[in-house]
Amino acid sequence: MSTTVIELTDMRKTYRTGDVEVHAVNGVSLRIERGEFVAIMGSSGSGKSTLMNMLGCLDQPTAGSYLLDGVNVAKLGRADLSRLRNQKLGFVFQSFNLLSRTTACENVELPLFYTNPHVPLRERRQRAINALEKVGLGTRLYNHPNQLSGGQQQRVAIARALVNNPELLLADEPTGNLDTRTSIEVMGLFQALNDTGITVVMVTHELDIAAYCKRTIVMRDGKIIRDEPNTTRTFASDQRAALDASEQHADLA
Amino acid sequence: MLHTLTSPLLRAGLTAMIAFRALRRNKLRSTLTALGIIIGVASVVAIMAVGRGTQRRIQDQVSSLGSNLLIVFSKSRRTNAAAAGNAESSNLTLEDVEAIRREVRSVQAASPEVTLSAQAVAAGRNWSTTIAGESPGYLRIRDWPLARGSMFTEREVRSAARVAVIGSRTARELFGPLNPVGQTVRIKNMPFTIIGELESKGAGMGGANQDDRIVIPYTTAMRRLTGDKYPRLVTLQISSDGLMSAAQEQVTALLRQRHRLADGRKNDFDIVNQKEIADTVNSITTMLTYLLGGIAGLSLLVGGIGIMNIMLVSVTERTREIGTRIAVGAQPRDILLQFLIESITLSLLGGAIGVALGYGISAAASMIPDFHPSVSIGSVVVAFGISFIVGVFFGFYPARKAANMNPIAALRFE
Numbered sequence: 001m002s003t004t005v006i007e008l009t010d011m012r013k014t015y016r017t018g019d020v021e022v023h024a025v026n027g028v029s030l031r032i033e034r035g036e037f038v039a040i041m042g043s044s045g046s047g048k049s050t051l052m053n054m055l056g057c058l059d060q061p062t063a064g065s066y067l068l069d070g071v072n073v074a075k076l077g078r079a080d081l082s083r084l085r086n087q088k089l090g091f092v093f094q095s096f097n098l099l100s101r102t103t104a105c106e107n108v109e110l111p112l113f114y115t116n117p118h119v120p121l122r123e124r125r126q127r128a129i130n131a132l133e134k135v136g137l138g139t140r141l142y143n144h145p146n147q148l149s150g151g152q153q154q155r156v157a158i159a160r161a162l163v164n165n166p167e168l169l170l171a172d173e174p175t176g177n178l179d180t181r182t183s184i185e186v187m188g189l190f191q192a193l194n195d196t197g198i199t200v201v202m203v204t205h206e207l208d209i210a211a212y213c214k215r216t217i218v219m220r221d222g223k224i225i226r227d228e229p230n231t232t233r234t235f236a237s238d239q240r241a242a243l244d245a246s247e248q249h250a251d252l253a
Numbered sequence: 254m255l256h257t258l259t260s261p262l263l264r265a266g267l268t269a270m271i272a273f274r275a276l277r278r279n280k281l282r283s284t285l286t287a288l289g290i291i292i293g294v295a296s297v298v299a300i301m302a303v304g305r306g307t308q309r310r311i312q313d314q315v316s317s318l319g320s321n322l323l324i325v326f327s328k329s330r331r332t333n334a335a336a337a338g339n340a341e342s343s344n345l346t347l348e349d350v351e352a353i354r355r356e357v358r359s360v361q362a363a364s365p366e367v368t369l370s371a372q373a374v375a376a377g378r379n380w381s382t383t384i385a386g387e388s389p390g391y392l393r394i395r396d397w398p399l400a401r402g403s404m405f406t407e408r409e410v411r412s413a414a415r416v417a418v419i420g421s422r423t424a425r426e427l428f429g430p431l432n433p434v435g436q437t438v439r440i441k442n443m444p445f446t447i448i449g450e451l452e453s454k455g456a457g458m459g460g461a462n463q464d465d466r467i468v469i470p471y472t473t474a475m476r477r478l479t480g481d482k483y484p485r486l487v488t489l490q491i492s493s494d495g496l497m498s499a500a501q502e503q504v505t506a507l508l509r510q511r512h513r514l515a516d517g518r519k520n521d522f523d524i525v526n527q528k529e530i531a532d533t534v535n536s537i538t539t540m541l542t543y544l545l546g547g548i549a550g551l552s553l554l555v556g557g558i559g560i561m562n563i564m565l566v567s568v569t570e571r572t573r574e575i576g577t578r579i580a581v582g583a584q585p586r587d588i589l590l591q592f593l594i595e596s597i598t599l600s601l602l603g604g605a606i607g608v609a610l611g612y613g614i615s616a617a618a619s620m621i622p623d624f625h626p627s628v629s630i631g632s633v634v635v636a637f638g639i640s641f642i643v644g645v646f647f648g649f650y651p652a653r654k655a656a657n658m659n660p661i662a663a664l665r666f667e
Contacts (some may be wrong), residue, residue: 008300058580058661078584079585082579082582082585085581098577111581111582113267114587121491
C-alpha cells in the first residue's frame with residue numbers, strides 16, 4: 001500500500017456563468033502523504049472550497065487527475081464516488097449537519113448504514129459507541145443534538161466521520177461556529193487523532209486555527225501560492241493552559 | 254453469495270425503518286396528509302358496499318314477484334284514444350288467456366289481473382286498499398303462502414263468488430289482532446266473505462307494501478266491481494328458467510295470430526320478461542355503483558396530490574439531511590427509496606384506515622331495516638391497490654428530486 005493519500009496533477013474546475021468562464025481551481029498539483037495534517041487557507045473566492053469539494057468526491061474536476069489512495073477518481077461514476085466517500089472519507093462540516101431528533105449514536109451509525117456489504121445492526125452500534133468514546137462522548141450516547149453543546153455536536157460529527165475508519169478526514173471550517181475554548185477542544189481532538197496516524201485536511205481562513213496543523217497551503221485565484229510546513233505549531237494543551245491562566249487572572253482582578 | 258443476495262433486501266428494510274421514523278416524527282402532519290386517502294378509500298369501500306346492498310335488495314324484490322314470470326300487458330288499455338280505430342282486436346281477452354293456457358305447453362299457470370283501489374269496510378273500520386282480481390293460480394305464481402284459511406277455487410271464479418283472501422297489513426288495519434277468516438268485508442258496499450289470509454311479504458318493487466291488498470276472483474272484480482270486459486294484464490308462469498324466451502316467442506306468435514296482426518305491424522300488447530327486468534335493474538345499479546365509486550375514486554387522486562405536496566415540502570425541509578446522507582455515502586437510489594417508501598407508507602396507512610372507516614360506514618348503513626350493505630373483498634383490494642399506486646405515482650417526483658440533489662448545494666442549504 002502506498003503512503004500517498006492524495007495526488008493531484010494539474011487539477012482544474014471551470015464554471016460557466018453565462019458567457020463568463022470562472023476558473024475556480026486553475027491548475028493545482030499537490031501530494032499529501034499518510035499522517036499529514038494540512039490546512040488549506042485562502043480568502044473567499046480563492047478556490048479552497050471548490051478544491052475541498054473535489055477532494056471529498058462531491059464534485060468532479062473539469063480537467064486533471066485525482067488519485068485518492070491510488071484510485072483515479074476523475075474516471076468514476078456517481079455510485080462509485082458514493083462508495084468511495086463512504087469507505088475512504090470522513091466529513092466534518094462547519095454547521096455539524098447532524099440529523100435532529102436522532103440520538104448521537106444513530107447519527108454516528110449513519111455512514112455504516114450505507115456501507116456495502118451490509119454491516120449488522122449490533123456491529124454498527126458497537127462501532128458507533130467506540131467512535132463516540134474516542135471523541136470523549138461515551139456518556140452522551142443517547143442524547144439528541146439539541147441536548148448537546150456546540151463543541152459536543154461537532155465531536156459527534158467527528159465520531160461520525162471516523163466510524164468507517166477512513167483514509168482521510170476532511171474538515172470544512174470545523175471551528176467556524178464555535179467559541180474560543182471549544183475551538184481549542186476540537187482542534188486538540190484533531191491533533192490527537194492525527195497523532196494516531198489519521199490524515200487530516202482542513203479548510204480554514206483563520207490563521208490561529210491553521211497554526212494547529214503541520215502544513216499550510218495558501219490559495220489565491222484558484223492556484224496554490226504558498227505550500228510550506230508549519231514550523232511554529234500550536235498545541236491545544238498549551239492553549240488550554242494559557243486560557244485557564246488568563247481566566248484565573250481575570251477572576252482575581 | 255447469500256450475503257450479496259440478501260444485502261439489497263436488508264437495505265430496503267432498513268430504509269423503510271428510516272422512513273417510518275420520519276413519519277412518526279411528524280404525526281399530525283402525516284395524519285392530515287393521509288386524510289385525503291382515508292376519505293377516498295372509505296368512500297369507495299362504503300359506496301361499493303351500499304351499492305351491493307341495494308342490488309341485493311332489488312334482486313330480492315324482483316324475485317319476490319315469483320319466479321319465471323312473463324307478464325302480458327294490453328297496450329290499448331293504456332293508450333285508449335290512440336288505438337281507438339282498432340279497439341276490438343287489440344284488447345287482451347279472457348279467451349286469449351285460455352288460448353295461451355291451452356296452446357303454450359310451458360305455461361304452468363296463468364292469472365289475468367284486474368286491480369282497483371277501493372275502500373274496504375269491516376267491523377266499523379275503514380281502510381283504503383288495493384283490490385286485486387286474480388285467478389286461483391295467483392298464489393302459486395307469486396310463490397306466496399297463506400297464513401291461514403284457503404284460496405278460492407276455479408268454481409268460485411266461474412261463479413264470480415264474493416270471496417276474498419286478505420293481505421296481512423289490510424287484515425291488521427281492519428280487524429286488529431283478530432282472525433279475519435270467516436269475517437265479512439264490504440267493498441263498494443258489497444259484502445265479501447274472507448276465506449284466507451296471506452303471509453306477510455314486505456315491500457315490493459317501488460317500495461309499495463305488498464301486504465296491503467285484498468285478492469278476489471278476477472271474474473268477481475270485472476263483473477261486480479269494475480265492469481271491465483278485459484283484464485289489464487296477464488301473469489304467466491313458465492315451467493322452467495330455460496324455456497322463458499321460447500315461451501315468450503310462442504305467446505307473442507299466438508297473440509299476433511289471434512289479434513290478426515299482419516306482418517310488419519307492431520304488437521298491440523307488451524310482454525315483460527321477469528328475468529329481463531332483473532337483468533336491467535341489475536345492470537343499472539351496477540353502473541350507478543361504479544359511477545359513484547369512480548367519483549369517490551377521484552378523491553384518491555386529490556389525496557395523492559396532497560401527498561405529493563407534503564413530500565415536496567418534506568424534501569425541501571430536509572435538504573441538509575439529504576446532503577449529509579449523500580456525503581456519507583448514500584447512493585441516489587437509497588435516497589429515492591427512502592422518500593418513495595415514505596409516501597407509499599403514508600398512502601397505504603391512509604388506505605388501511607380508510608378501509609376500516611368504510612367498514613364502519615357500511616355497518617352503520619346496515620341499521621336501516623331490510624338493507625344489508627356488504628363490503629366486498631374486491632373493493633378492499635382495489636382501494637388498497639389504488640392507494641399503493643397513488644403513493645408510488647405521487648411520491649416518485651419528490652423522491653427523484655431528493656435523489657438528484659447536488660450534495661454541495663444541499664449541504665449549504667439554509
